[in-house]
Amino acid sequence: MRRLIKISLQKPELAAALLLLCLIIFFQVMSQGVFLSLANMRGVFGLMPEMALVAIGVTLLMICGEFDLSVGSVFALSPMAMAVLMTMGWGFWPAMLTGLLVCAAIGFINGWLTIKFAIPSFITTLGMLFMARSLTIVISGGFPPRLKADEIPMWLFVEFVGPGNLFRASFLWFVGIAVLVALLLSKTNFGNWVRATGGFLPAANAMGIPSSKVKIACFMICSVLAGLAGTIQVLRLGSPLPSIGEGLELAAVAAAVIGGTSLLGGIGSITGGIIGAILIRVIDNGMVLSQVNSNWFKFAIGALTILAVVGNSWLRKRGRAMKVETV
Amino acid sequence: MxxxxxxxxxxxxxxxxxxxxxxxxxxxxxxxxxxxxxxxxxxxxxxxxxxxxxxxxxxxxxxxxxxxxxxxxxxxxxxxxxxxxxxxxIETIYQYNSMVPNMSIARNMFIGREPMKAAFMGVGLLDEARMRAESVAAIANVDLHLRSPDALVGELSGGQRQGVAIARAMHFKxxxxxxxxxxxxxxxxxxxxxxxxxxxxxxxxxxxxxxxxxxxxxxxxxxxxxxxxxxxxxxxxxxxxxxxxxxxxxx
Structure with a gap:
């Protein structure tokens, strides 16, 4: 039993999960029962996948020991590329896949530059943040193209499905991808390599892990997920605005960190990143329902980030200090 | 020469x-x-x-x-x-540990050489049961007694880590x-x-x-x-x- 408590205390996502539970109860009370109502849950579940998909990619990359600040710009570039191609007469599928390929290419460039020139990914992706955003505006020509909704299988992405129309189709995409990436990280040799690469690079190299390829793969997964998330948002909004996703890169890092992912790599879980993303959504939504001045939103996210990290390290220390049978 | x-x-x-x-x-x-x-x-x-x-x-x-x-x-x-x-x-046991501290013993034993149940293009499902069983056996072979293959390497003493590294080298013949x-x-x-x-x-x-x-x-x-x-x-x-x-x- 003590062993079990010790193990769960050292789980990085524990603090965030506890916070989430507390906040749900808090907002449910504050909003006089509106928060958990079907109508409100529809709103929360409808928006959540967009940010959560980005957080999944960022979390994976951070566990691998790298960083991506360009996800917010990629989030806008991918659907913009799709929309522009569609106005040129391309069909939806080739246009969308090309948009995602652009993301994969950006991820590859991020990773390749970072490794080839041994520079911090913070710098590479900061540069990419500006470049991808600029590209988005350039290819839009200043006027965001209209999406022809009748050519797009909306039901596959954003229409409401499920019991009581609780979820949008995007939620199913999110669940599928989350399960896939979580399994990839925890149950495959690739996941083992990601954790080793981020956990202690010299050991990973000495054991013959192709750590550069592993990192580039993570950069690419991260970018593609950001592009997919942006595409889903644009399909929901009906028009690709060049400004979407601004600030998303930091919110995604906050989500990952709130969920227990270490900035130094090696520690973290996909579940944690998702819990972090849900927490941010819940706070956003809960504050509106509780009629708090919404300008406090960013304050709350900031405070939460610090609180979660402090809480996490405290819990982990308690967990480590807990005496069980000797190893 | x-x-x-x-x-x-x-x-x-x-x-x-x-x-x-x-x-x-x-x-x-x-x-x-x-x-x-x-x-x-x-x-x-x-x-x-x-x-x-x-x-x-x-x-x-x-x-x-x-x-x-x-x-x-x-x-x-x-x-x-x-x-x-x-x-x-040729197996090498390095001065700085060739182990990842926040991964388990079983995971560390097989870094880069993971046994898999099924694989596609080099990526596959880990055979975790086999990883556990073989690391327990390998560690016992070098006369080291560790309670669980799931313990994190970071929780071991320097000597125990060295022992696990040696067990790993021996295991791979x-x-x-x-x-x-x-x-x-x-x-x-x-x-x-x-x-x-x-x-x-x-x-x-x-x-x-x-x-x-x-x-x-x-x-x-x-x-x-x-x-x-x-x-x-x-x-x-x-x-x-x-x-x-x-x-x-x-x-």
Missing amino acids: SAGVAANGEQPIISVRNLHKWYSGVHALKGVSLDFKRNEAVGLVGDNGAGKSTLISILAGLHPKDEGEIFVEGRPAEINKPRDAMNLG SKVMILDEPTNHLSVKETTKVIGFVKSLKEQNVTGIFISHNMHHVFACCDRVVAMALGKVVLDKPISETSIEEVHDVL
Whole structure:
């Protein structure tokens, strides 16, 4: 039993999960029962996948020991590329896949530059943040193209499905991808390599892990997920605005960190990143329902980030200090 | 020089001939030639910067050689990356731990060589049950007793970590085991254990290359001592024909 408590205390996502539970109860009370109502849950579940998909990619990359600040710009570039191609007469599928390929290419460039020139990914992706955003505006020509909704299988992405129309189709995409990436990280040799690469690079190299390829793969997964998330948002909004996703890169890092992912790599879980993303959504939504001045939103996210990290390290220390049978 | 066959006609397990290495202009290895006999425990000693770490990182595949030849069991060998060395049966236990602290023992045992249930294009589902069972067995084989293969390596003592690294090398049936300063930062008791282990390598048909600063440790467990200074071999004698003083004098 003590062993079990010790193990769960050292789980990085524990603090965030506890916070989430507390906040749900808090907002449910504050909003006089509106928060958990079907109508409100529809709103929360409808928006959540967009940010959560980005957080999944960022979390994976951070566990691998790298960083991506360009996800917010990629989030806008991918659907913009799709929309522009569609106005040129391309069909939806080739246009969308090309948009995602652009993301994969950006991820590859991020990773390749970072490794080839041994520079911090913070710098590479900061540069990419500006470049991808600029590209988005350039290819839009200043006027965001209209999406022809009748050519797009909306039901596959954003229409409401499920019991009581609780979820949008995007939620199913999110669940599928989350399960896939979580399994990839925890149950495959690739996941083992990601954790080793981020956990202690010299050991990973000495054991013959192709750590550069592993990192580039993570950069690419991260970018593609950001592009997919942006595409889903644009399909929901009906028009690709060049400004979407601004600030998303930091919110995604906050989500990952709130969920227990270490900035130094090696520690973290996909579940944690998702819990972090849900927490941010819940706070956003809960504050509106509780009629708090919404300008406090960013304050709350900031405070939460610090609180979660402090809480996490405290819990982990308690967990480590807990005496069980000797190893 | 001819490759491979030593004076007594026995083929060495590893021979290096005229090995050179430059690090950004510094000539770290200046034409080293050495033979490592089968099942021999060789102590490699020398001051910092003498070239012993450079030599073993070439053999382990961490750095490529600039000039010279390597023969493994008489055949020319190209060692360009750690996997090449491992495939030739050369396992290295590094001074800094070759373990990832926040991963479990079972995961660490199989980094890069994970057993899988099914795989597609090199990525596959881990066979975790097998990883656990085999790490428990491998650890027991080196006379180390750990409660669970799921414990994090970061929670182990220095000696225990070294033990797990050794168990890993033994598990993958190495022919040559390179131990880079394995007794650094270890307690007296743990040091004794590592020295005992190097002695026992012979019985298991493994050649040991033991790098150390500590002459007493080398003389306690090796058959032969090779001393290096300024990128060259300055002494190469059986332990029985030399003394700690003589080795100290040439360094």
